[in-house]
Amino acid sequence: MLQFWTVALLLALTPGADWAYAIAAGLQPRSVLPSIAGMVAGYVVVVVVVALGIGALVTEYPAALAVLTFAGAAYLLYLGVSTLRARSAPAVSADAAVPADAADAADAADAASARTRFLRGAGVSGINPKGVLLLLALLPQFVSPHGWPAPVQMGVLGSLHLLDCAVVYLLVALAARRILGSRPRASIVVTKVSGVLMVLIGLGLLAEQVVPLPR
Numbered sequence: 497m498l499q500f501w502t503v504a505l506l507l508a509l510t511p512g513a514d515w516a517y518a519i520a521a522g523l524q525p526r527s528v529l530p531s532i533a534g535m536v537a538g539y540v541v542v543v544v545v546v547a548l549g550i551g552a553l554v555t556e557y558p559a560a561l562a563v564l565t566f567a568g569a570a571y572l573l574y575l576g577v578s579t580l581r582a583r584s585a586p587a588v589s590a591d592a593a594v595p596a597d598a599a600d601a602a603d604a605a606d607a608a609s610a611r612t613r614f615l616r617g618a619g620v621s622g623i624n625p626k627g628v629l630l631l632l633a634l635l636p637q638f639v640s641p642h643g644w645p646a647p648v649q650m651g652v653l654g655s656l657h658l659l660d661c662a663v664v665y666l667l668v669a670l671a672a673r674r675i676l677g678s679r680p681r682a683s684i685v686v687t688k689v690s691g692v693l694m695v696l697i698g699l700g701l702l703a704e705q706v707v708p709l710p711r
Contacts, residue, residue, distance in 0.1 A: 497653070500638040504657040507630065508664040513572055513697045515668055516690040517620045520579050521613065522669030523676060523683045530610040532669060534617025536662045541622050543654030546631045547647045565701050568623040572698030575616060579691030621661075631657070 514535060521531035621627060635650040643649070676683040 497638070497656070500634075500653050501656050501660070503634065504653075505660045505664075507634075508657070508660040513620055513624070513694055514661070514665060516693040516697070517575065517617065518665040518668040519672040520687055520690040521617070522672035523687050524613075526610070527613045528666070528669045528673065530613040531617040532662060532666050534614035534619075535621040535665055536617075536658055537614070538618035538620065538622030538624070539627065539654075539658055539661055541618075542624070542627050542631055543635075543651065543658065546628065546635055547650040547654060549647070564623065564628070565704070569698040569701035571619050571623050572694045572701070575620065576691045576694030576696075576698060579694065580688055582687070 517535065518532065521527045631654065635653055636646075638653055639646050639649045644652075672683075672686065676686055
């Protein structure tokens with residue numbers, strides 16, 4: 497279990513689409529917790545799929561994997577473009593008087609935004625063919641032929657991976673907020689870079705399907 501935890505932690509520490517989304521979330525108001533919770537929820541689905549053996553069906557049928565890859569690439573492109581087009585929200589003083597109607601409208605908007613962030617985060621990790629294949633290749637290697645049934649063991653090991661992801665991505669988002677929150681220009685640049693990274697990763701996934709790598 498310690499060996500798996502070490503490998504899973506190294507995977508979580510590897511920058512990628514998750515990191516890009518976590519950094520972008522950290523620079524948006526009230527978006528860290530719903531965004532990170534969404535990414536963890538997406539990986540919960542992936543772990544359950546792999547533990548139940550459905551992931552093997554995805555790799556057995558190339559067409560299914562291709563559809564998943566195109567969907568994940570398109571989603572990353574959408575998020576990247578949305579991040580690039582987004583404008584920074586102006587800071588609002590906590591001492592400013594806000595009418596009751598405006599406060600209610602703001603609360604409703606915050607709730608809708610939290611749901612949107614959660615669903616986007618779930619999409620980043622859940623519709624991720626790389627994540628499915630990595631966990632599919634990794635989890636069975638650490639399953640013991642003795643003890644609990646294999647799906648239960650993979651579920652427990654997958655939970656360690658979920659914990660790693662939750663802690664690492666939360667720290668990444670909070671670090672981005674703390675370091676760049678007081679530097680508006682730098683935060684805008686980093687947000688745009690995160691958007692560009694998501695676009696590039698999406699294009700890379702598409703390129704792998706359109707132009708297969710030589711063997």
